[in-house]
Amino acid sequence: MGSSHHLKRLNMPRSWALPRKTSVWVTRANAGPHALEMCMPLNVIIRDVLKFAKNSREVRSILHNGLVKVDGRLVRDARRGVGLMDVLTLGDINYRCLLDSNGKLRYHQIAPSDAEWKLCRIDGKSTLKGGKTQLNLHDGRCIIIDDAKAYSTGDSLQISLPEQQIMQHIPFEDGAPAYLIGGSHVGTVARIKEFIVKRSSMPNEVEFDDFGTVAQYVFIVGKDTPLPGLEVGA
Numbered sequence: 709m710g711s712s713h714h715l716k717r718l719n720m721p722r723s724w725a726l727p728r729k730t731s732v733w734v735t736r737a738n739a740g741p742h743a744l745e746m747c748m749p750l751n752v753i754i755r756d757v758l759k760f761a762k763n764s765r766e767v768r769s770i771l772h773n774g775l776v777k778v779d780g781r782l783v784r785d786a787r788r789g790v791g792l793m794d795v796l797t798l799g800d801i802n803y804r805c806l807l808d809s810n811g812k813l814r815y816h817q818i819a820p821s822d823a824e825w826k827l828c829r830i831d832g833k834s835t836l837k838g839g840k841t842q843l844n845l846h847d848g849r850c851i852i853i854d855d856a857k858a859y860s861t862g863d864s865l866q867i868s869l870p871e872q873q874i875m876q877h878i879p880f881e882d883g884a885p886a887y888l889i890g891g892s893h894v895g896t897v898a899r900i901k902e903f904i905v906k907r908s909s910m911p912n913e914v915e916f917d918d919f920g921t922v923a924q925y926v927f928i929v930g931k932d933t934p935l936p937g938l939e940v941g942a
Contacts, residue, residue, distance in 0.1 A: 712736065713787065721745040725812040726756055735764075737789035741848025747791030747805075748813055750776065750783065757815060760798060775799050779826060780870030790815075792889065792927075793847065795823050795869060804936055809895040816936035825875060827935075829927050830863045846927075864928040878930045886914070887938060890925035897929065897938050 714733040720726065723745050726734065737749040754760045754767045754776075761767045764786065770776060771784045777797040778790055790796050796803045796815060802823035803815040828845040833856065836842050841856035845865070849872065853859065862880035867873060878884070884900050902915040903923070912923040929935060 723807070723811055723813050724748055724752070725814065726752070735787060738785065738787040740789045742789050742791030747789030749787045749789055751786040753790055753796065753815060754798070758798070791847065793826050793828065795826055797823060806935060806937065807889055807895045811894045818936055822934070823869070825866050825868055827929060827933055828865050828867055830859060830861055830865065832861055833859070862923060862926070862928065864930070866930065866933050876930065876933070878928050878933070880928050884928050885931065887927045887929045887935065888921065888925055889927050891921045893919060893921065900926070
């Protein structure tokens with residue numbers, strides 16, 4: 709078995725847009741806010757995807773010079789994973805991580821104003837001591853709120869970076885634009901027609917005009933929260 713710091717390229721996640729036969733090993737992302745299939749380590753992004761470095765030594769130099777931020781916070785770990793909806797800053801250039809129509813992680817350049825926020829999906833809610841509610845977001849964040857009824861699992865939040873304050877609440881409802889992060893329509897945006905709750909162990913489903921999918925593949929986005937490369941219709 710190989711080092712836990714590395715993966716064999718033949719076994720790396722299908723979401724990584726890298727050639728599989730150029731070498732034996734590839735850097736493995738540290739355990740963190742995203743599942744391995746939904747993020748790539750900084751070492752790979754800076755060197756192999758964005759081509760800002762020729763080797764890992766140059767990547768470490770960039771990191772230790774304080775030129776890299778993820779979601780507005782300074783990062784020096786070369787194996788830190790950058791995943792879905794994260795904002796990566798290299799010097800004065802900003803990128804947002806999204807999935808393309810082939811299910812590959814892509815890092816799209818964005819304007820400085822768009823780097824001041826990100827979208828997060830509410831994956832669950834927990835009740836804390838004292839009656840307050842904790843929102844568990846898709847990227848591992850937890851936000852404590854007072855009004856539990858105002859937010860539901862599946863809703864999305866636009867939060868400020870790096871303060872993590874809620875800027876906008878985007879509810880999961882019929883007619884809402886949804887970005888698909890899995891299935892045969894991954895990487896596209898469609899409007900929700902109907903949400904079907906299954907009274908069994910089967911996953912809940914979401915119907916669109918021409919197709920349907922399971923609820924876990926649906927990420928609500930707003931008309932006023934533009935994402936690079938995605939068209940959100942009226």
